[in-house]
Amino acid sequence: MDERSLIKFIQNQGDLTFKEEVIDWIKSSEENRKHFNTVKAKYVSKFGNESVIDISNQHKKFKKRISIRKYTYSIAATVTVLILAGSALFFSNNSKSLFAKGEYYATGIGKQKEFILKDGSKVQLNSESKLIVTSDFNDSNRTVKLFGEAFFEVTRNKEKPFIVETEQGFLVKVLGTKFNVKAYDNDLTAQTTLVSGKVEIYKPHKSAPEITLKPKQTVVFNKSEKTINLIKNASIQQSTSWRDGILTFDNTSFGEVIKNLERWYNVTIIIKDSSIENYSFSGKFMRDNNVHEVLEIIKTSSPIQYNYDIEKQKIIFSKLPQSESSRE
Numbered sequence: 406m407d408e409r410s411l412i413k414f415i416q417n418q419g420d421l422t423f424k425e426e427v428i429d430w431i432k433s434s435e436e437n438r439k440h441f442n443t444v445k446a447k448y449v450s451k452f453g454n455e456s457v458i459d460i461s462n463q464h465k466k467f468k469k470r471i472s473i474r475k476y477t478y479s480i481a482a483t484v485t486v487l488i489l490a491g492s493a494l495f496f497s498n499n500s501k502s503l504f505a506k507g508e509y510y511a512t513g514i515g516k517q518k519e520f521i522l523k524d525g526s527k528v529q530l531n532s533e534s535k536l537i538v539t540s541d542f543n544d545s546n547r548t549v550k551l552f553g554e555a556f557f558e559v560t561r562n563k564e565k566p567f568i569v570e571t572e573q574g575f576l577v578k579v580l581g582t583k584f585n586v587k588a589y590d591n592d593l594t595a596q597t598t599l600v601s602g603k604v605e606i607y608k609p610h611k612s613a614p615e616i617t618l619k620p621k622q623t624v625v626f627n628k629s630e631k632t633i634n635l636i637k638n639a640s641i642q643q644s645t646s647w648r649d650g651i652l653t654f655d656n657t658s659f660g661e662v663i664k665n666l667e668r669w670y671n672v673t674i675i676i677k678d679s680s681i682e683n684y685s686f687s688g689k690f691m692r693d694n695n696v697h698e699v700l701e702i703i704k705t706s707s708p709i710q711y712n713y714d715i716e717k718q719k720i721i722f723s724k725l726p727q728s729e730s731s732r733e
Contacts, residue, residue: 508538514671525560532668554587576607598623598644650692659684677723
């Protein structure tokens with residue numbers, strides 16, 4: 406198949422028959438799959454160097470699989486400000502935002518990006534995530550605000566603790582360590598997993614830490630109940646394997662699995678039977694797995710069936726009929 410046709414497919418153009426032909430061609434041999442991945446990588450790389458994204462339309466751009474960009478971000482309204490006084494944290498609702506004119510980073514659906522902050526700290530953003538860095542970062546503070554998921558390797562500085570503020574309200578404070586924060590707006594919970602060092606978790610408007618994490622521990626923040634729960638001996642791999650292009654699930658509710666798949670593959674998923682959301686799923690998906698392969702894995706390993714509309718990029722999950730489920 407020629408490169409022009411593959412690019413047309415990558416751009417989500419063409420009718421259903423055309424797309425099915427391309428998919429069948431890709432799956433027909435390992436050589437075809439590698440050629441398609443090469444063409445796609447070249448196209449994405451070229452697209453990533455085009456015009457700067459308009460911040461006001463950022464959510465629309467996320468739906469177009471944009472690459473990471475760095476922006477100047479300006480917030481007109483006065484918002485809550487985080488101030489560090491010694492080791493205490495407090496909020497000032499009338500202060501000018503520390504995030505005004507700060508640096509802004511973002512990834513589109515299915516994209517990831519690594520970058521280094523002014524203090525030398527490394528950050529890797531997961532799919533459909535945003536990070537805002539204060540305008541005076543590394544001068545008077547080291548504060549960032551996260552929307553989504555990121556892995557941090559923080560450069561140690563006792564005088565300037567590194568603080569991650571989340572939209573859910575909880576704060577992560579460190580001096581120098583490696584940790585993962587997952588705080589997507591449409592998830593029921595947010596969590597922080599510590600790989601090494603020490604992390605302190607603060608609730609809003611509190612000067613004392615709620616929990617101090619040790620390595621291989623995860624803290625889960627329940628948004629609706631405003632509770633914080635500690636998980637000892639947590640799976641580091643499950644929390645951080647996304648960095649290596651792997652989605653890992655271990656007895657994870659199918660409702661959570663679905664949200665990860667939507668961010669990973671840029672598809673809309675509808676649940677026909679609500680009981681499916683509570684189904685416990687375990688498995689791994691590689692980034693190289695296409696949507697069809699993932700759907701087949703789910704179908705063969707669980708009492709769930711699917712209907713995939715390629716044209717609309719929509720997947721409908723429903724329970725497998727009892728008769729068919731019992732035969733398996």
